[in-house]
Amino acid sequence: MRCLLSLFVLLMGLFATVNSYAADAPQPALTTEDSSGPQVVQPIEFPHDRHAGLRNPSDPTNSDPLKGGMEIDCMYCHTYARRSAVAGIPTLQKCIGCHQSIESVRNKPRIQELFKYWDAKKPVPWKKVHDMPDFVRFNHERHIKRFVEQQNRPTQEACGYCHGDVKQMTVARRSKGLTMGWCANCHQKDHPVTAAGGTPVGNQAYWYSFQKPVAGTAGGEVKAQDTNNIKAQGPNDCWQCHK
Amino acid sequence: MIDSGLDRRDFLKVLGWGGAAAALSGCGNTSIEDGKETVVSYVEAADYAIPGIGVYYNSTCAQCDAGCSINGRVREGRVLKLEGNPASAINRGKTCGLGQAGVQHHYNPDRVREPMLRKGDKFETITWDKAYALIAEKLNGAKGEEVAFLSGGVSGHLKVLLGNYLASIGCKNHYVYEALAPAVARAANKKAYGIEMPRFNINKAKVVLSFGADFLGSWVSPVHFSQQYAQFRKGVDGQRGVLIQVESKMTLTGANADRWVPVRPGTEGILALGIINELGMASGDIAAAVKGYDRIRVSKETGVPPGQIDKIAALLKLRSPSLVLAGSAAEGYAHGSQNAAAINLLNHVLGNVGKTIEASSSVTFTQMAPAKGNTAALKSLNDGLAAGKYKVLFSYAANPVFTAPGALKFKDNLAKADFKVSFAHYLDETALQADLVLPLDSALEDWNTQVPEYMAEGAQINIQQPLMEKLHANTRGMGDILLALVKQRRAEEYKSFDDYYAYLRAAMLQNKGALGGGGADDDTFWNDTLTKGIVKLAGSSGALSGKASVVGLTLPAPSAADAQYPLHLIPGVTASLRDGRHANQPWLQESPDPLTTIVWDSWVEIHPKKAAELGIKEGDILEVTSRSGSIKAQAYLFPGIHPDAISVPLGRGHDALGRYAKGYGANPFQILDAVFDQETGELAMHETRVKVSKTGQCVIVVKDEGSAGGKQMGRKIAVSMSTDEVDLSKEV
Numbered sequence: 001m002r003c004l005l006s007l008f009v010l011l012m013g014l015f016a017t018v019n020s021y022a023a024d025a026p027q028p029a030l031t032t033e034d035s036s037g038p039q040v041v042q043p044i045e046f047p048h049d050r051h052a053g054l055r056n057p058s059d060p061t062n063s064d065p066l067k068g069g070m071e072i073d074c075m076y077c078h079t080y081a082r083r084s085a086v087a088g089i090p091t092l093q094k095c096i097g098c099h100q101s102i103e104s105v106r107n108k109p110r111i112q113e114l115f116k117y118w119d120a121k122k123p124v125p126w127k128k129v130h131d132m133p134d135f136v137r138f139n140h141e142r143h144i145k146r147f148v149e150q151q152n153r154p155t156q157e158a159c160g161y162c163h164g165d166v167k168q169m170t171v172a173r174r175s176k177g178l179t180m181g182w183c184a185n186c187h188q189k190d191h192p193v194t195a196a197g198g199t200p201v202g203n204q205a206y207w208y209s210f211q212k213p214v215a216g217t218a219g220g221e222v223k224a225q226d227t228n229n230i231k232a233q234g235p236n237d238c239w240q241c242h243k
Numbered sequence: 244m245i246d247s248g249l250d251r252r253d254f255l256k257v258l259g260w261g262g263a264a265a266a267l268s269g270c271g272n273t274s275i276e277d278g279k280e281t282v283v284s285y286v287e288a289a290d291y292a293i294p295g296i297g298v299y300y301n302s303t304c305a306q307c308d309a310g311c312s313i314n315g316r317v318r319e320g321r322v323l324k325l326e327g328n329p330a331s332a333i334n335r336g337k338t339c340g341l342g343q344a345g346v347q348h349h350y351n352p353d354r355v356r357e358p359m360l361r362k363g364d365k366f367e368t369i370t371w372d373k374a375y376a377l378i379a380e381k382l383n384g385a386k387g388e389e390v391a392f393l394s395g396g397v398s399g400h401l402k403v404l405l406g407n408y409l410a411s412i413g414c415k416n417h418y419v420y421e422a423l424a425p426a427v428a429r430a431a432n433k434k435a436y437g438i439e440m441p442r443f444n445i446n447k448a449k450v451v452l453s454f455g456a457d458f459l460g461s462w463v464s465p466v467h468f469s470q471q472y473a474q475f476r477k478g479v480d481g482q483r484g485v486l487i488q489v490e491s492k493m494t495l496t497g498a499n500a501d502r503w504v505p506v507r508p509g510t511e512g513i514l515a516l517g518i519i520n521e522l523g524m525a526s527g528d529i530a531a532a533v534k535g536y537d538r539i540r541v542s543k544e545t546g547v548p549p550g551q552i553d554k555i556a557a558l559l560k561l562r563s564p565s566l567v568l569a570g571s572a573a574e575g576y577a578h579g580s581q582n583a584a585a586i587n588l589l590n591h592v593l594g595n596v597g598k599t600i601e602a603s604s605s606v607t608f609t610q611m612a613p614a615k616g617n618t619a620a621l622k623s624l625n626d627g628l629a630a631g632k633y634k635v636l637f638s639y640a641a642n643p644v645f646t647a648p649g650a651l652k653f654k655d656n657l658a659k660a661d662f663k664v665s666f667a668h669y670l671d672e673t674a675l676q677a678d679l680v681l682p683l684d685s686a687l688e689d690w691n692t693q694v695p696e697y698m699a700e701g702a703q704i705n706i707q708q709p710l711m712e713k714l715h716a717n718t719r720g721m722g723d724i725l726l727a728l729v730k731q732r733r734a735e736e737y738k739s740f741d742d743y744y745a746y747l748r749a750a751m752l753q754n755k756g757a758l759g760g761g762g763a764d765d766d767t768f769w770n771d772t773l774t775k776g777i778v779k780l781a782g783s784s785g786a787l788s789g790k791a792s793v794v795g796l797t798l799p800a801p802s803a804a805d806a807q808y809p810l811h812l813i814p815g816v817t818a819s820l821r822d823g824r825h826a827n828q829p830w831l832q833e834s835p836d837p838l839t840t841i842v843w844d845s846w847v848e849i850h851p852k853k854a855a856e857l858g859i860k861e862g863d864i865l866e867v868t869s870r871s872g873s874i875k876a877q878a879y880l881f882p883g884i885h886p887d888a889i890s891v892p893l894g895r896g897h898d899a900l901g902r903y904a905k906g907y908g909a910n911p912f913q914i915l916d917a918v919f920d921q922e923t924g925e926l927a928m929h930e931t932r933v934k935v936s937k938t939g940q941c942v943i944v945v946k947d948e949g950s951a952g953g954k955q956m957g958r959k960i961a962v963s964m965s966t967d968e969v970d971l972s973k974e975v
């Protein structure tokens with residue numbers, strides 16, 4: 001009897017849960033690493049490809065929007081990314097700064113729309129395309145410092161690790177999973193979980209495969225004090241992302 | 244709960260499964276708000292405005308009038324956190340809990356947002372133009388002496404502007420009322436030392452003997468004294484300072500003392516004279532005056548054992564310099580001034596004056612010095628109102644309907660004024676009685692200058708400046724309102740000032756030289772001033788002039804027992820709630836009282852012995868009745884209180900103010916008798932006698948200490964037993 005009752009409660013619990021999210025329809029499909037986020041409708045359909053896309057060598061005046069972009073550096077507009085944990089959204093002033101002197105497109109509907117906001121001194125209500133749960137803290141500045149400034153990789157490549165090939169998009173769309181396992185994919189590759197090989201690993205921070213860090217494998221012998229000396233630091237410390 | 248054999252653990256497991264399923268659907272592999280949430284960018288942004296990066300501005304804490312300088316972190320245009328400004332000698336980078344809650348004053352959902360005019364029982368929203376016009380109209384129908392202005396302790400340029408406004412309407416009735424201001428102390432200090440607020444150097448003392456001065460909690464400048472106290476504890480010349488606290492109800496400071504001496508309420512002065520006698524250091528008429536106070540008599544009258552008195556005297560003799568403080572607990576009696584005089588005399592006898600008590604600097608612009616006042620001022624306003632003297636009454640930064648002793652019947656008298664204007668942050672008890680309510684900017688949105696009463700080192704003028712844009716479009720700064728009002732009368736004189744900011748800037752620049760900006764151009768000086776948030780001045784500090792004197796010092800015999808109302812009521816002043824004006828800041832309600840750990844409610848502190856005598860246990864709802872009224876609150880058995888006294892904390896028991904204040908706890912102000920200090924005419928806060936009776940109800944006291952209700956409620960967690968009962972060999 002007792003057993004039955006327990007089972008009943010268990011089933012009810014599960015049922016209630018299933019019910020509660022069935023009602024939440026439609027459910028997005030679980031994404032894989034390369035699957036995309038939802039197609040987001042923006043108040044102004046901002047063409048990333050036109051701004052950041054590669055130039056078309058056969059069109060030196062860059063006049064045909066269908067044939068090439070202007071190779072503007074991501075950070076020209078997304079200027080906060082290298083200075084802050086959050087990338088923010090470029091100010092409206094930034095758009096206007098250029099567009100007030102680009103007469104050729106001044107009468108295009110999207111640009112007219114843009115100036116409407118500017119004249120009213122109202123911000124454009126962009127929709128968020130890349131969102132993280134509130135318990136995750138991703139630091140843009142650190143990644144840009146590392147890849148662009150220290151390792152001299154091209155900005156578009158560095159940004160692209162997480163944001164995908166934006167230069168080919170019009171309105172940006174999420175193209176990476178952005179889950180913890182997905183983050184770990186890179187971090188595991190580039191910061192092996194050994195004290196000798198990569199970033200030192202914190203005692204509490206062995207979430208890759210939930211294995212204990214092995215200290216001093218390069219030297220062969222593992223000494224107790226080696227493991228004790230390992231300090232939590234860098235991306236292997238839980239706290240770095242879950243503050 | 245159903246008795247199913249499904250225990251708590253199984254139940255949690257089931258919930259856990261449900262939770263996991265919910266998590267999968269909730270955030271699982273997808274990001275949670277993609278394409279749903281709006282990200283709003285700046286239209287234009289200053290270079291320093293970077294999303295995610297804080298900018299910091301210096302300003303001044305307005306939660307109490309100690310004048311701590313604060314430094315606010317602002318991110319994306321929103322103020323997030325306040326810290327102390329290290330450059331201020333008053334608070335050196337720290338704030339108290341009350342100060343921390345300043346952001347909740349600013350973001351409070353119950354702030355008044357529109358000017359409101361009474362229509363019968365209700366208020367209706369009106370425009371500012373209409374409100375100003377209405378004030379002008381009412382003032383035209385009233386003579387200067389028929390107008391009164393009630394305010395809290397204003398200082399700085401606001402006080403100057405207020406003075407000018409009152410002059411312009413010919414009103415001489417400015418009543419300054421701060422319910423907990425140390426008014427008796429000021430008068431007593433003036434007599435003993437020649438100034439109202441000397442500098443107390445706790446850090447230079449080797450012994451501090453405090454008669455009910457809660458300097459770590461709420462007395463005068465608590466953040467400053469807390470830091471001095473830390474130095475005092477480290478010790479002068481390696482000798483750790485010793486703190487002795489004499490009081491009838493344990494305060495936060497009392498709880499930190501090396502020796503806590505419970506004294507019969509009201510006999511602090513007698514004890515002080517007894518100590519002087521015991522010291523044997525006095526001569527002449529002082530010696531003659533204290534001769535009668537031998538240890539046996541003093542012990543009998545104060546309830547302090549003779550051995551204690553010996554020890555205190557011996558310690559004071561041994562370690563010099565010391566410091567004796569007279570706090571509000573000693574001064575709250577009809578003979579409060581006498582008590583304070585006796586205590587201050589002790590400092591003279593011990594030779595502390597000039598060593599641990601020094602002259603303080605004061606700002607040379609005396610018109611900016613803080614306006615002071617306490618219940619004596621309120622009482623004369625109250626008398627005037629009762630006599631129907633006033634047609635128009637303004638009130639600002641005071642809530643007398645809540646804080647006036649019940650016996651004054653202030654609320655009834657207030658109704659006799661024809662037109663009442665309240666400048667308010669919240670619809671508090673006083674604003675609710677007003678005819679016109681004008682909404683104020685929060686302290687984090689407003690411009691001002693503030694001059695603290697207690698100066699730590701040199702003199703200083705504190706700058707209060709907006710940390711962010713206004714939250715609500717229709718609130719106004721108090722300075723802006725006064726400027727608009729004064730322009731109604733003296734348009735010509737004030738026409739060059741568009742707003743209070745312009746006035747403030749011009750006024751500061753005019754005295755640039757005296758403010759330490761000689762030589763700098765205007766903009767540099769002004770920007771520098773705003774950046775620092777403090778203008779430090781050399782100030783003027785005279786020598787202490789008072790002399791030790793026993794002239795007029797007569798202490799009454801301890802009060803006789805009152806058969807009908809046998810207990811003394813000690814209104815407790817807590818560090819976070821003070822007089823209750825900030826009770827609508829939930830952090831203050833939820834942070835546990837440091838001594839009882841009770842949250843969100845009032846309590847009656849009663850000595851366990853007394854409680855046993857009356858058959859009272861923790862959680863019993865008691866009715867506390869005085870000659871002026873009664874309140875109900877839960878009993879809390881507390882050994883840190885004299886058995887002849889009970890204490891109820893001030894600040895709670897609002898029936899207005901806002902959602903976090905209204906209906907929580909009881910208001911002891913309501914039942915205070917109208918007994919006044921004979922010399923200063925200030926309210927004798929501790930003179931009210933009460934009786935307690937059980938109502939028959941009982942609740943579980945919500946507190947951090949122990950487990951709920953002191954019981955385990957059948958759960959086998961954290962069994963409490965004293966350490967000597969534990970047999971470790973059995974436990975392992």
Ligand code: SF4
Binds near residue numbers: 339342
């Ligand atoms: S003592 Fe506390 S509330 Fe008063 S000014 Fe200082 S920080 Fe603010």
